[in-house]
Amino acid sequence: MSFSEHNVNGVVYTASDLFTQAGGVIHGFSTRLGGVSTGHLASMNLGTTRGDNPEAVRENYRRFFSAVGADLNRIIMSKQVHGDCIRTATSADIKQDLYDPEGYETDGLVTDLPGAALVIFSADCIPVLLYDPVRRVIGAAHAGWRGTAAGIAAKAAQAMMDRYGCQAGDLLAAIGPGISKCCFETHADVANAMMDALGMHALPYLTTLPAGKFRVDLKGLNARWLINLGVPEERIDLSEACTACLPEKYWSHRVVGEQRGSQIAVLQLQS
Numbered sequence: 001m002s003f004s005e006h007n008v009n010g011v012v013y014t015a016s017d018l019f020t021q022a023g024g025v026i027h028g029f030s031t032r033l034g035g036v037s038t039g040h041l042a043s044m045n046l047g048t049t050r051g052d053n054p055e056a057v058r059e060n061y062r063r064f065f066s067a068v069g070a071d072l073n074r075i076i077m078s079k080q081v082h083g084d085c086i087r088t089a090t091s092a093d094i095k096q097d098l099y100d101p102e103g104y105e106t107d108g109l110v111t112d113l114p115g116a117a118l119v120i121f122s123a124d125c126i127p128v129l130l131y132d133p134v135r136r137v138i139g140a141a142h143a144g145w146r147g148t149a150a151g152i153a154a155k156a157a158q159a160m161m162d163r164y165g166c167q168a169g170d171l172l173a174a175i176g177p178g179i180s181k182c183c184f185e186t187h188a189d190v191a192n193a194m195m196d197a198l199g200m201h202a203l204p205y206l207t208t209l210p211a212g213k214f215r216v217d218l219k220g221l222n223a224r225w226l227i228n229l230g231v232p233e234e235r236i237d238l239s240e241a242c243t244a245c246l247p248e249k250y251w252s253h254r255v256v257g258e259q260r261g262s263q264i265a266v267l268q269l270q271s
Contacts, residue, residue: 003029003176003239008067010034011044012249015068016174016237019267022133026117026268028068029127029176029239031249032261035060045251045261047121048099052261058098070117070268077119080142081105084150086159089116107147108156110139112164117268123251124243126178126218127265128153132166138269145186148218149193154225168230173223173237176265177250180242181207181217184254188212194221201228 003014011034019027035044037056044060045052065072076093079102086108087093093102094116109118110130118140120127126148130139141147141156153173160166191214194202201224205217223236243250243263251260 003237003241006067009063011063011067013064013068014177014239014241016129018172018235018237019129019131019174022131022172024133024136024270025131025138026068026070026270027129027174027266028064028070029265030064030263032251032263033249034063034067037261040259041261046264047262050261054099061098064264065266068266070266071115074115074117074268075119076109076111076116077121078102078104078106078109080107080121082144082146083107084147084152084155086110086156088159088163089113089118108139108141108152108159110137110156110159110163111269112137114269114271117266120265121262122176122178122265123253123260123262124179126222127176127263128156128222129174129176129265129267130157130160131172131267132160132164132170133172134170135164135166136269137164137166138267140265140267143218143222145190145193145216145218148221149197151197151225153222154229157226157229157231169232171231172235173226173231175219175222175236175238177239177241177243177263178219179244179252179254180219180240181205181215183242183244184216184218185209186214186216188214190214190216198224
């Protein structure tokens with residue numbers, strides 16, 4: 001399978017064909033196109049902590065959720081900290097207002113709550129969405145290089161298995177737009193972290209460069225974690241879009257630093 005691009009009233013987003021074909025969920029991965037934010041945050045900034053005008057951010061959410069078809073009144077999100085904790089989301093976590101503080105820090109969410117819309121932020125880090133169409137359970141994980149080394153995608157999938165009785169063979173995964181191997185050049189500490197975590201399984205996703213540097217395939221590594229857990233490779237959709245290669249289309253922290261907005265990935269379990 002693959003990812004498809006959609007343009008609804010100027011709002012451009014991508015979606016996993018695997019998830020779309022399976023049905024039962026609404027999902028989408030945003031771009032920076034189709035919003036109302038201005039200046040260096042133009043135009044579809046969905047980050048609530050980027051210094052943007054809150055009313056512009058609210059309008060961006062209205063436009064994006066309308067384009068995707070998700071329910072804006074059922075959002076569950078978190079304060080992301082590049083960790084590997086997985087939170088079981090309940091109705092108490094549904095935001096009354098977009099700017100209400102979450103009161104918890106986590107980079108992974110899982111739930112079987114009908115109508116819940118899980119949201120993950122990114123701007124080079126890898127957004128991972130998980131769906132079990134058999135048990136009707138969803139998960140979302142934010143995987144930067146630290147989260148990738150910690151296996152957060154697999155930990156979210158394992159949480160779905162442990163807490164809801166999911167089976168690895170039933171899971172679908174959508175690994176969304178993020179910085180790709182072509183642009184993620186790092187020092188040895190990142191490559192070493194992947195080797196420490198995955199051993200020889202990490203080697204195909206690392207390329208040695210001169211001066212002790214490496215290129216690292218975070219998307220492939222997150223897929224490898226899931227495959228090692230038992231998720232069939234053919235049930236993993238992987239976006240080819242590199243946020244650093246396409247700064248006119250995606251927010252990229254590596255390209256513009258702190259003066260940037262945020263993408264989101266949303267996954268809503270239909271009632």
